[in-house]
Amino acid sequence: MNSNIKISYPGSEKVYLKGSIYPDLRVGMRKVTQMPTVTVKDGMRMETPNPSIYIYDTSGPYSDNDIDIDLEKGLPRLREKWIKERAMNDSENIGQMYYAKRGIITPEMEYVAIRENMNCKELGIETHITPEFVCKEVAEGRAVIPANINHPESEPMIIGRNFLVKINTNIGNSATTSSIEEEVEKAVWSCKWGGDTLMDLSTGNNIHETREWILRNCPVPVGTVPMYQALEKVNGKAEDLTWKIFRDVLIEQCEQGVDYFTIHCGIRLKNVKLASERLTGMVSRGGSIISKWCNIHQKESFLYEHFDDICDILSKYDVAVSLGDGLRPGSIYDANDRAQFAELDTMGELVERAWAKNVQAFIEGPGHVPMHKIQENMERQIVKCHNAPFYTLGPLVTDIAPGYDHITSAIGAAQIAWLGTAMLCYVTPKEHLALPNKDDVRDGVIAFKLAAHAADIAKQHPGAMIRDNALSKARYEFRWKDQFNLSLDPEKALEYYKTANHVGGKYCTMCGPNFCAMRISQTICDEE
C-alpha cells in the first residue's frame, strides 16, 4: 500500500481557524491567495490587492504539510480527547442530539459553525450560523452531525437544509472487482475533490478489512449499508437472514467506527407488492433483499420490528441512521408512485422513534424523477418526516443517457437541493453500467459539488457567491491562475487551457486577438 498519499491544491495553503467557546479548536480551511489587480492609468502601473478566499476543505490532514500520513497508523485522532472527556463526565447517551436537546454546545457543534461560515468572518458578511444555531438545529432534528465515537479521525460536518449542501460519494468493491488499496485511494481521492461523506458499499470478500482501512484513514464521516455484510454471512440467501445476524453486524460496524447506517426499515410487508405495479420494480439493493425476506416469510421485516432495538445500539455509539428508501423509483415512469410515498410515510413514523432515543436521522430519497415532479418530493418529505434532513440520489431527470448520468442527476440534484435537500448522493458517469474508477469518482464528485454549490447560491447561503465573484473578477482581469486556483478542479482547467496554446495572456485562442469581448469591454471602460 502506498503509505504516503498527500493532497495539494495550487495557490493554496492549509490554514486553521480557532474556536472561541473551545479555544483549542482548529478548523482546517483552504486559503487561496490571489494576485493583485493591475491597472495602467496615464502610464502609471497600479496594483490593487485582492482578498484571500477561504474554501471549505474536506481533505483533512492529507493537505497539511506538517502532518505525516501513514496509512498503516491511520490519521490523527482529532476528536479523541472530546469523546474521552464526555465519556468521563456522562455514563451513557454520549450523542450530539442528547447534548443539543439540553442546550449543550459540543466542540463538534462549534467546529461545524466555524467551518460553514467560510469567508463570512474575514469579509464582514453577516451570518446566522452560530454554535447556538447549530445546537438548535441538531436538537430539533433538522440537522445531523454524523460522528461515531469510534471514528475520532473524522472532522465534524453537518447535514441540514439550513447549512451548505453536502455531497456523499459511494465507493466499494463487489465480488468480482478491485483491491483494498484501490478503495482507500478512491476514498482519499473523493476527499480531495470535495466529497463530504463517503459510503463504503463493498459487497465482496474482505468487507471488514476494507472498511477498517477506509475508516482509519478517512477524514470525513463514513456510511455503510450493513445489510450487505449480513447477506454475505448467510451466503447470499436473503431468507436465512435473522435479526440476530443483523444485530451482530451492526455492533461490529459500530465498534469499527461507521458514522451512519443506511437501513431499509421503511419496507412494510403490505407495501412490497406495490412494486409489482411498476415499470422497473425495485432498484435498491438493500430494499430488494429485505423485501424478498418479507415475501418468503410473509412477515414484517425484522428491521421494522426491531427498529427500537436498532436505535438503542446506534445511540450508544452516536451512529446516525439514514432511513433507506428501498422503494425509490428506478425510472422516471415510477416516480412519485404509491410504493414510494407509502414508504415515505413509514419513514416519517420511524424518524420520531429515532429522535426519542437521541439517534440522529436522515431520510433517503430518489432516484429517478422528472423535473415537474421534484417539488412534490421535497414538500412531502418535509411534512411527512418532520423536517429531518433529506438525502437524495440525484434525482435523474431522464432515463435516456447512460454514460452521462452524472449530468442527468446533477440537473435534478441542483433543483432538489435548492428546494431543501441537505445532502446529495453523487452519481458517476458509469452509473447503470459499471463500478466507478478514480476518474469516474472525480467526475461524479465535481458534478455534484457544482450542483450543491449552485443550490447554495440559489438559497442565498451567506457568503456562497464570494467564490464565484472572485473567480469571475479574475477571469475578467485575465488573472488566469487565480481563475483556475479558485475553481473546483484547477488541474483540469489548466490542462484544457494549455491545449489551446495561449499567447501572451491578454487574449486566448478561443477568440483570437481581435475578438476578445472582455478585452474590448475593458477598453471601453478605460475610455469612459
Add this chain to the structure above:
Amino acid sequence: MNSNIKISYPGSEKVYLKGSIYPDLRVGMRKVTQMPTVTVKDGMRMETPNPSIYIYDTSGPYSDNDIDIDLEKGLPRLREKWIKERAMNDSENIGQMYYAKRGIITPEMEYVAIRENMNCKELGIETHITPEFVCKEVAEGRAVIPANINHPESEPMIIGRNFLVKINTNIGNSATTSSIEEEVEKAVWSCKWGGDTLMDLSTGNNIHETREWILRNCPVPVGTVPMYQALEKVNGKAEDLTWKIFRDVLIEQCEQGVDYFTIHCGIRLKNVKLASERLTGMVSRGGSIISKWCNIHQKESFLYEHFDDICDILSKYDVAVSLGDGLRPGSIYDANDRAQFAELDTMGELVERAWAKNVQAFIEGPGHVPMHKIQENMERQIVKCHNAPFYTLGPLVTDIAPGYDHITSAIGAAQIAWLGTAMLCYVTPKEHLALPNKDDVRDGVIAFKLAAHAADIAKQHPGAMIRDNALSKARYEFRWKDQFNLSLDPEKALEYYKTANHVGGKYCTMCGPNFCAMRISQTICDEE
C-alpha cells in the same frame, strides 16, 4: 478532405414517414428495433414483442445507406423543388411567415409537424402538433422555421416553445486554429449526436470558404454572426465599420445560404455605459464590437439604425434574425441587471418590426444566471418580446467550474427550457478555456440533448417519455443492447459496460450475483 463521411447508429434503420397534404414528403426518422421480452413460466419460454421506437433524427442523408455522400458535391437538395415552385408562383416575399400569416401550409410546415410527433402516430398518442398548428405558431411569431432559400440541403425544423426543445452547437475556427476539414467534420459530428442547428463562428482566414463547405454539407440550419466577417474586412478595427460594409456581408451570406443571423441590434448608445457597472462587463464578442463602435462615434449603432433595411434583405431570402444579447451577463453576479434588461426591452421593439416585414425572429438570452433568477428571465422575455422564441446560452448556474461548464450550463438549460425556452445553445467542457475539439462537441451536444429532453418531459410534450420508458423497461429486463440502442450515446454506454467485464447478462459487476436489486425484484414478482 475525407469525402465519404457516414453516420450509423446500432440497432437502428433510417425510415421515412410520408406527408398527407404533400404526399411526396419524406421525413427521415431513426427507427430502433427492440428484442422481445422473454419470460419463463412453468418451464415454458414466452416471447412478448416490444415496439419499435422512432427517434427524432438530425443526421440527414449521412445515415441513409442509399445515399452516396460526396462533400465536394454537397448533400441532395431536399427543398429545392418547393423553393422553385414558390418562386414561380409568387414574385416576392417567399418566407414561411408570409405564407403562415395567409394560412398557407408549406411543405416545410407539414414536414416539421410529422417530425415533431415521433412515436405518437405509431403508438396512438394524441398530439396537438398538426400542420395547421405549426402554421398558426409561425404566423403569430411563437415559432420559427429557419430556412434560407439558398440552403435547400437543410431539413426543415422548428424552434418554438410548443415544440420539442432544440439545441444549437457552435463550431468555427479562430485566427490561430483548425482547418476547414476539421470544421466540416465537427459539423457532421454535431448532427450525428443530435445538434438541431449549427452556428459557424469562424473568425480567422477563409471565413467564406469554410462556410461554403459547411453549408453545402449541412442537413440542419446554419447560423452565423455576420459581424465577425465584417470586422475581418476592416482588419479588426471596430471604428472603421460602416453600414455598407455590414450590408455587403449580409447579402454575401444570404446568397450563400445562411439560415439565421445573430445581430446585436439591441445595443443602444445610452445602454453601453451600463456595462461599466458590472463585475465582468461585456462578454459577447459581437456586442462588444458594436459597443466600441457606438462609443467611439458617440452615435446609435448602424445595426439599430438600419434594422428595417436589414429586415428587407433577410426577408428576400427567408433568413431568420436571432437578436443577439450583447449585454448578456458574463457572471452570475451580473445576472438580471439593468444592462441586460434594458437590451431586452429594445429587442422587444425590434421583434415587432421584423414581423412586420415577415422576417422570422428569435431572441438570445443569457449566459450566467443563478437558479433563483432564471424564472424572471423567462417571464420577462415572454412579455417584453411578445412570445418570440427564446434562445439561451445555458445559462450557467455557477461560475466556479471551468472545465465542467457543459454541466453548470445543462443545469440552467434544463430549467429555463422547462419554463419555455425554445432552443438551447450548447456549452462544451472547454468553455472559457479553449475552442472545442470533436470530443468536446460530443460532450456538449449530449449534455444539452439530455437537458432539452428533460425539459420536454417536464413540459409533458406528447410522446417525449416513450423513449425513457422503453429504455427503462429494457434495463429492467436485462436487454442491455436495447438499453444502449435507445440511449443518447450508444457507443459510450457500450464502452463503459464493456470495461466492467459483465458475466452472463443477468447481473453485472456493479452488484455481483447476490446483490442485483433488479434481479431480486423480478424474482419477487415471479413468486407473487
